[in-house]
Amino acid sequence: VEGNLELQGVRVVTGVIGEDIHVVGLRILEHALKSAGAHVISLGVQTPIDEFVEAAQESAADAIFISSSNGHAGFACEGFKDDMVEAGLGRVLLYIGGQLVVGRPDWSSVHEQFEKLGFDRVYPPRTNPKRAIADLAQDLRLRDRPQVAL
Amino acid sequence: MATTADVSNAKLDETEFEIERRAVFAQAPTVLEPFSLDEAVRFHLDRAPDRNVALHLLAAKRAGLTLVQPRAGVGSLEGQRRLMRILADSGADIVPMTIDSMTRTLKFSEAASAAQKSTVERSLLNGYPIVAHGIQATRDLVLECPKPVHVRANATDLRLVAEHAFASGVSGFVSGPMYATLEYSKDVDLARSIRNWQYIFRLIGNYAEAGVPIAEDALGFTQSGSYSVPSLMHVGVVLDALIMAGQGVKHVIAYAISQGTLAQDIAACLAVGGLVDEYLKRAGFNDVEVYVSSNHWNGSFPTDEAEAYGLIALNTLVGALAKCQLIYVKSIEEGVGVPTAEGNAASVRATKYVVRVLADQIFGVSSDEVAFELELNLIEARAILDAVLDLGHGDAALGAVRAFQAGVLDVPFSPSRVARGDVLVVRDVQGAVRFLDPAGIPLPARALKMEADRLALRAHRIGRPVGYDELVADLHWLAGDE
Numbered sequence: 246v247e248g249n250l251e252l253q254g255v256r257v258v259t260g261v262i263g264e265d266i267h268v269v270g271l272r273i274l275e276h277a278l279k280s281a282g283a284h285v286i287s288l289g290v291q292t293p294i295d296e297f298v299e300a301a302q303e304s305a306a307d308a309i310f311i312s313s314s315n316g317h318a319g320f321a322c323e324g325f326k327d328d329m330v331e332a333g334l335g336r337v338l339l340y341i342g343g344q345l346v347v348g349r350p351d352w353s354s355v356h357e358q359f360e361k362l363g364f365d366r367v368y369p370p371r372t373n374p375k376r377a378i379a380d381l382a383q384d385l386r387l388r389d390r391p392q393v394a395l
Numbered sequence: 396m397a398t399t400a401d402v403s404n405a406k407l408d409e410t411e412f413e414i415e416r417r418a419v420f421a422q423a424p425t426v427l428e429p430f431s432l433d434e435a436v437r438f439h440l441d442r443a444p445d446r447n448v449a450l451h452l453l454a455a456k457r458a459g460l461t462l463v464q465p466r467a468g469v470g471s472l473e474g475q476r477r478l479m480r481i482l483a484d485s486g487a488d489i490v491p492m493t494i495d496s497m498t499r500t501l502k503f504s505e506a507a508s509a510a511q512k513s514t515v516e517r518s519l520l521n522g523y524p525i526v527a528h529g530i531q532a533t534r535d536l537v538l539e540c541p542k543p544v545h546v547r548a549n550a551t552d553l554r555l556v557a558e559h560a561f562a563s564g565v566s567g568f569v570s571g572p573m574y575a576t577l578e579y580s581k582d583v584d585l586a587r588s589i590r591n592w593q594y595i596f597r598l599i600g601n602y603a604e605a606g607v608p609i610a611e612d613a614l615g616f617t618q619s620g621s622y623s624v625p626s627l628m629h630v631g632v633v634l635d636a637l638i639m640a641g642q643g644v645k646h647v648i649a650y651a652i653s654q655g656t657l658a659q660d661i662a663a664c665l666a667v668g669g670l671v672d673e674y675l676k677r678a679g680f681n682d683v684e685v686y687v688s689s690n691h692w693n694g695s696f697p698t699d700e701a702e703a704y705g706l707i708a709l710n711t712l713v714g715a716l717a718k719c720q721l722i723y724v725k726s727i728e729e730g731v732g733v734p735t736a737e738g739n740a741a742s743v744r745a746t747k748y749v750v751r752v753l754a755d756q757i758f759g760v761s762s763d764e765v766a767f768e769l770e771l772n773l774i775e776a777r778a779i780l781d782a783v784l785d786l787g788h789g790d791a792a793l794g795a796v797r798a799f800q801a802g803v804l805d806v807p808f809s810p811s812r813v814a815r816g817d818v819l820v821v822r823d824v825q826g827a828v829r830f831l832d833p834a835g836i837p838l839p840a841r842a843l844k845m846e847a848d849r850l851a852l853r854a855h856r857i858g859r860p861v862g863y864d865e866l867v868a869d870l871h872w873l874a875g876d877e
Contacts, residue, residue, distance in 0.1 A: 268808055269808045272808050272816045273863055276817065277863060287812075289581050289811075290810045373863050373864055375863065
């Protein structure tokens, strides 16, 4: 499983949010991020919001990747974006993926729910991590593009 | 606090053990004096000599029999009594007493309160709260059960649970520092966990010296919920077994888990017992009895009951043909939710049926495929174990801690910070599990080539390199639901 180092020098905080203990998706994601050259700060399973904020602060993270599988991510992520903004981390990209809600409702409604919670990218279960990596590389290029003078 | 500096496989000092024993009993929610070992030993020898797990396994080993054990536990005393009766009636040769997760995490008062609110019909706990019910009630359960009783729990501090189990006449216990730390914890330091487990193994050693043998399951790096390469799982089994033997454990149950491919699963049963024996003897532990348990698949299970029976029969075939001493049974309801007593009993009957029919059959498990898997398994496991033991200058406990720090040991999909999690595994064309990325695990060149050749066949079949998509799909291969 080779990466093409498109995230060389990028710092990503990873973890499973809330009381969720599902670890498999997280580990696959982390492997893919490392293979793409990213520096991964892994918080592991059962991580509360404040630990994500703190780790992003300490590591000067470019992005936070959250893996979630128990369907409770909506509750666990309440207020996450506000806490990030309050900590002066509004620029840090927020990505989330997995089984984000209980049952299988229409994906567009799940997508909308998590965009409202402040996530830049939202992925359904079994998304290949390479897709999120390509998206991150692109989002970072856009974010860091020199501002055009008005 | 134990640190890497003082972790060692040396036998605990008896005085230190007695001091620690007081601290362990101080964990109890009510004032509790350490149980009298002499009195407990008398209970085992006078009241329950015919229902000892270790002695039943030893008899099975000598007679070439395969015993069967399910896993189950509920919150109320009456519920547990009913559960054990149903399981014994179903033909289980050893009856389980799985401990609830509140008790496992030392939340004894919460467990007691949930036990109070649990009924025979409805358990609020996912196991039997042994500390809440206490040793008198648990002794009654042991005496009423015609079969040996095995307490099952996984956590990094089960010292008080173990004290209760053995004082209650229970003669089997589960797990060790490798499994409990790597599969059941996030932040617990491996050195600390090893030290907690050494207390339990020393306690088992004390019972053994007093004439009561107690069997202990060595799970090592057995996967829970996913899949892994057998050799790597076995390395953990050997390390747990060495740490058990270091404190005087004399009956070790070595785990092999069935992952759905006959050749690799049978080879795993053959390899793990031999590896544990070999490394125990190499370390000078010459009087330890080793048993092999074959375990039904521990990952995603079919939701369809008919398919679940199919998987159970397939997995049972492995343990029966490999002549394992014990088969651990999964419930047909595994894919649906928390198994019931009736579901577990049905699974035991299905398993016993296959074992009975195969009992006297001489099949001969030698085939080119089994030989290939066995050879690969042994060269990988020995290379990894030798590297770990080198790091510890021959000491298994120190070696394990240093090997994880160095990335020489790593486990796929572990929730623990102890593992780097850089190793990836995937199935080959037949379903056998291979290293997709061994990361820092020291595999010999020949093993790497054998692994790569098999994976190349799958890459050829799908027309691109094997990657993350295959790895995720493989998690559900045996569930067959998607």
